[in-house]
Amino acid sequence: MKPHGYAGRILRxxxxxxxxxxxxxIRYAERYVGGRxxxxxxxxxxxxxxxxPLDPENMLLFGVGPLVGTLSPFCSRVSIDTKSPFTGGVGxxxxxxxxxxxxxxxxxxxxxxTGRAENPVYLWLSDGEAELVDAxxxxxxxxxxxxxxxxxxxxxxxxRVIGIGPAGENQVKSACIIxxxxxxxxxxxxxxxxxSKNLKAVATRGILPVTVAEPERFIEAVDSARxxxxxxxxxxxxxxxxxxxxxxxxxSPAWEAGFRPVRNGQDDYWxxxxxxRVAGDTIKxxxxxxxxxxxxxxxxxxxxxxxxxxxxxxxxxxWNNSSNSxxxxxxxxxxxxxxxxxxxxxxxxxxxxxxxxxxGWAFECYEKGLLTEEDTDGLELTWGNHDxxxxxxxxxxxxxxxxxxLADGVKAxxxxxxxxxxxxxxxxKGQDSVDGIRVSKGWGFGVVTSxxxxxxxxxxxxxxxxxxxxxxxxxxxMVYMQEQYKAILDMTGTCLYNNGLLSWETEASGHxxxxxxxxxxSLTGMNLDVERFTRMGLQVxxxxxxxxxxxxxxTRRDDYPPKRYWEEPVKSGPYAGERIDHEKWExxxxxxxxxxxxxxxxxxxxxxxxxxLGLTDVADRLExxxxxx
Numbered sequence: 238m239k240p241h242g243y244a245g246r247i248l249r250x251x252x253x254x255x256x257x258x259x260x261x262x263i264r265y266a267e268r269y270v271g272g273r274x275x276x277x278x279x280x281x282x283x284x285x286x287x288x289x290p291l292d293p294e295n296m297l298l299f300g301v302g303p304l305v306g307t308l309s310p311f312c313s314r315v316s317i318d319t320k321s322p323f324t325g326g327v328g329x330x331x332x333x334x335x336x337x338x339x340x341x342x343x344x345x346x347x348x349x350x351t352g353r354a355e356n357p358v359y360l361w362l363s364d365g366e367a368e369l370v371d372a373x374x375x376x377x378x379x380x381x382x383x384x385x386x387x388x389x390x391x392x393x394x395x396x397r398v399i400g401i402g403p404a405g406e407n408q409v410k411s412a413c414i415i416x417x418x419x420x421x422x423x424x425x426x427x428x429x430x431x432x433s434k435n436l437k438a439v440a441t442r443g444i445l446p447v448t449v450a451e452p453e454r455f456i457e458a459v460d461s462a463r464x465x466x467x468x469x470x471x472x473x474x475x476x477x478x479x480x481x482x483x484x485x486x487x488x489s490p491a492w493e494a495g496f497r498p499v500r501n502g503q504d505d506y507w508x509x510x511x512x513x514r515v516a517g518d519t520i521k522x523x524x525x526x527x528x529x530x531x532x533x534x535x536x537x538x539x540x541x542x543x544x545x546x547x548x549x550x551x552x553x554x555x556w557n558n559s560s561n562s563x564x565x566x567x568x569x570x571x572x573x574x575x576x577x578x579x580x581x582x583x584x585x586x587x588x589x590x591x592x593x594x595x596x597g598w599a600f601e602c603y604e605k606g607l608l609t610e611e612d613t614d615g616l617e618l619t620w621g622n623h624d625x626x627x628x629x630x631x632x633x634x635x636x637x638x639x640x641x642x643l644a645d646g647v648k649a650x651x652x653x654x655x656x657x658x659x660x661x662x663x664x665x666k667g668q669d670s671v672d673g674i675r676v677s678k679g680w681g682f683g684v685v686t687s688x689x690x691x692x693x694x695x696x697x698x699x700x701x702x703x704x705x706x707x708x709x710x711x712x713x714x715m716v717y718m719q720e721q722y723k724a725i726l727d728m729t730g731t732c733l734y735n736n737g738l739l740s741w742e743t744e745a746s747g748h749x750x751x752x753x754x755x756x757x758x759s760l761t762g763m764n765l766d767v768e769r770f771t772r773m774g775l776q777v778x779x780x781x782x783x784x785x786x787x788x789x790x791x792t793r794r795d796d797y798p799p800k801r802y803w804e805e806p807v808k809s810g811p812y813a814g815e816r817i818d819h820e821k822w823e824x825x826x827x828x829x830x831x832x833x834x835x836x837x838x839x840x841x842x843x844x845x846x847x848x849x850l851g852l853t854d855v856a857d858r859l860e861x862x863x864x865x866x
Contacts, residue, residue: 302730328425343443400438402586495676506810
């Protein structure tokens with residue numbers, strides 16, 4: 238009998254042998270709940286450090302938490318985990334949409350994919366059955382065309398598809414995996430790993446039920462959460478204008494907080510006249526409606542339409558990061574060109590965050606005379622040249638010409654070019670990192686210490702309060718707590734963006750964690766109070782930390798910011814002169830490691846800490862590798 242709240246099965250697919258097997262979810266669920274938690278345990282246990290990210294032996298895991306596919310609000314997320322081509326450490330991504338729920342209805346909580354198919358295939362899941370299907374006719378297609386083709390072949394427009402575009406097929410490091418044409422599992426090169434396996438897509442359709450342990454208690458918990466959401470003062474605004482439309486209006490503190498680096502991070506302040514042309518309120522004419530993921534009572538993603546002209550396009554998606562990647566970073570204030578660039582990345586299967594970093598670096602190299610038009614296939618990489626940005630996205634996805642030079646990320650490109658270009662190559666542990674971190678210290682510290690190197694959705698403190706931007710006080714504690722909370726979200730399959738609506742009356746995430754504990758307990762029958770839940774979050778975080786130590790060899794020295802943000806100050810605006818203070822950063826690391834119970838000198842975990850978390854086997858593996866202090 239399958240457990241309440243779960244599909245009940247983990248599917249294992251060996252693409253080399255064409256073999257498909259199953260095992261029960263409950264083997265992992267009682268300790269790691271689901272989603273990212275189960276993925277992290279399997280990845281740590283089964284992947285050898287000798288395996289390289291693009292080797293057939295690397296693992297690609299898809300995980301759906303128990304709350305996905307139920308009435309619980311904001312529960313649609315799919316966690317995707319692997320060994321990262323950027324860092325050699327844990328590669329982790331996450332996306333919303335409708336695929337997660339459909340995957341559960343098809344009968345599966347987690348997918349574990351290994352090997353490499355001889356020819357392109359896609360994985361079809363439906364009502365407890367799984368098969369590998371020839372995808373030769375799909376290879377070379379965009380993510381949008383792939384979804385259309387699979388739906389047409391199945392004669393069913395409700396089939397849900399997650400897959401790669403040309404970028405993943407060509408194993409470009411900034412390749413992502415796209416679901417529902419716009420939901421990007423970005424960062425960590427997960428699309429490149431999927432491409433290395435000749436796996437074009439996973440497609441799913443199902444009608445199998447998800448049972449509930451305590452129906453009345455669960456419905457009461459759902460109702461309580463939804464009442465809280467409806468009391469949120471901005472809920473109506475989000476439904477009308479989306480997250481970007483509300484939080485990135487002209488004059489918002491977010492535009493001055495350094496989240497959006499200008500000209501590859503040469504500055505963190507953009508000309509107000511340029512901001513006006515792409516801010517949330519002024520971009521409104523292109524925003525035709527707001528769409529929502531499965532189970533979301535609010536919605537945040539806009540349907541964007543550029544009706545005519547050279548950038549004519551329409552599709553779902555425009556996010557805060559979009560204005561970083563395709564506006565401030567390359568100094569482009571043309572909204573239509575930026576929208577085109579963003580939607581093009583979805584089609585090509587590129588993570589706009591990573592792709593824009595290496596493109597911004599190329600623009601600065603051109604500015605400094607390190608690259609010429611002869612190097613760039615005739616493109617003039619002058620700031621604001623949006624046509625060059627769009628051309629480079631296509632070249633990057635296909636590894637065509639200069640795009641091939643950029644395709645392995647900014648660290649590799651700077652090493653090849655030399656000439657001091659590494660001084661402004663913005664990466665963390667080898668992964669291109671889109672975020673500005675000089676102003677908002679809590680944001681920056683979370684980005685740098687994230688186990689999914691350089692990504693802001695694990696521990697970064699999301700605050701638009703100008704009073705908090707510059708402060709180092711309490712940052713380690715807040716990042717430490719946010720890490721645990723985010724792990725809970727990823728284990729259950731809950732969205733981070735809108736879930737803050739459950740705790741809008743307080744700065745802490747504790748109230749939302751209580752809601753999630755009650756929802757998950759009543760659904761599954763597990764006794765998950767907040768204390769037990771956060772302990773599970775610590776376990777998952779420490780599994781990923783240990784994976785990074787074994788596979789990536791990371792130490793304390795890898796928890797430092799990129800050289801540019803360490804050495805160069807913000808040049809203009811209200812925070813001019815601001816940069817990261819070396820001494821204060823070291824103090825934050827000491828405090829942060831102390832909270833975790835990690836060794837201050839190396840940054841490694843200690844046996845005592847791992848044993849206290851019930852991870853004695855993890856300590857044993859680290860000790861055998863000579864990586865316990």
